[in-house]
Amino acid sequence: xxxxxxxxxxxxxxxxxxxxxxxxxxxxxxxxxxxxxxxxxxxxxxxxxxxxxxxxxxxxxxxxxxxxxxxxxxxxxxxxxxxxxxxxxxxxxxxxxxxxxxxxxxxxxxxxxxxxxxxxxxxxxxxxxxxxxxx
Numbered sequence: 001x002x003x004x005x006x007x008x009x010x011x012x013x014x015x016x017x018x019x020x021x022x023x024x025x026x027x028x029x030x031x032x033x034x035x036x037x038x039x040x041x042x043x044x045x046x047x048x049x050x051x052x053x054x055x056x057x058x059x060x061x062x063x064x065x066x067x068x069x070x071x072x073x074x075x076x077x078x079x080x081x082x083x084x085x086x087x088x089x090x091x092x093x094x095x096x097x098x099x100x101x102x103x104x105x106x107x108x109x110x111x112x113x114x115x116x117x118x119x120x121x122x123x124x125x126x127x128x129x130x131x132x133x134x135x
Contacts, residue, residue, distance in 0.1 A: 032057045037072040087124045094118050 034040055034053030042049050042057075043065045051069070059066055089103030096115040100107055101122055116122060 026061045030059050030061045032059060032066060034068075037070060039069045039071055040066040041069055042066055084124050084127050089122050089124065091116055091118050091120050091122055095122070 032040060034055060034057055036054050039051045039053045040057055041051050042059065044060070044063055046065075052066075057066070084103065087103050089101050091110075092100040092102055092107060094115065094117055095101060095110050095112045097111060099110055099112070099116070101110040102108075103122075103124060110122075111128075112122075
């Protein structure tokens with residue numbers, strides 16, 4: 001069964017059109033636009049390779065997995081800690097190895113390099129974050 005030149009040409013254009021359409025879909029899936037307070041955690045074949053964004057992020061289709069993370073809470077917490085530096089407060093209990101102070105209307109656990117009696121004015125010089133390993 002012989003094919004005419006017109007049917008071969010139609011088959012070629014259909015194949016070429018399908019290929020261009022498929023490549024266009026893959027290209028579109030590789031481009032992500034990340035908003036200002038968001039980051040993408042990128043995993044390549046299951047291995048974490050870093051955070052990307054904000055802005056235009058290119059991924060490898062079928063290889064990279066992107067997980068969207070909202071960082072506005074993290075930024076707010078960092079600003080809160082920066083605002084704590086130099087803040088004035090008052091000790092609730094004697095403070096040395098441990099104790100409690102009131103700063104900005106909140107009670108915090110605190111330590112000091114020298115003993116400080118209760119009801120004394122204090123200034124925040126360092127914010128310390130203690131963490132533990134998850135099971």
